[in-house]
Amino acid sequence: METGLMRIGVSLPDALLEKFDGIIKEKGYPSRSEAIRDAITSYITYYRWMGDIKGHRVGTIAVIYDLTKHGLSNALIEVQHRYSHLIKYSVHLYLGHEEGFELIVLDGSGQEITELAGAIIAIKGVKFSKLTTIAPDVK
Incomplete structure (x- = not known):
């Protein structure tokens, strides 16, 4: 109430x-x-x-961003370089002349993965970002 x-x-x-x-x-x-x-x-x-994502995780970050925003591509690259040890693969698609889509595949520390996701969504011109992770059952 x-x-x-x-x-x-x-x-x-x-x-x-x-x-x-x-x-x-x-x-x-x-x-x-x-x-x-x-x-x-x-x-x-x-x-x-x-905030509860801890330990070893695999996951993805899906990002939709404004291609017309000056400096946005460089900002995305700069953030990803800081966390390059987590990034296993990424793919870029153009959704017309004004929007881009990126899917980033990750493997590493859950805390660092969430830091990367937070840094991406904070970039001006990022319209959408969604983090998905799982804890792999490695035996």
Whole structure:
């Protein structure tokens, strides 16, 4: 049960808000506030899960990024060079003239994998990033 509510103001691009409002309507949310609460809860849960990734892991990071953003490609390369010991394979696809997709396959320390995923999503121009990992059953 919520004990108190706090009002906040958020600035969003029109297109993003229109997409969000479409989802709200499709899912039948009673209000935008309720949908935003669910989105924030999901975000917190995901990042708590990332914090629990320990030990040897294999996984992937899927990234969609803005090809028109100046310096973005260099920033992605720089971050990946810092964690090159984890990266086993990567593939790049062009999704038209404005978006790129990259899939990075990883093997190594769970903590370092989550650090890499966090560094990638923090780069301005990265539109989406999703980390998936498992602990391999190596005997």
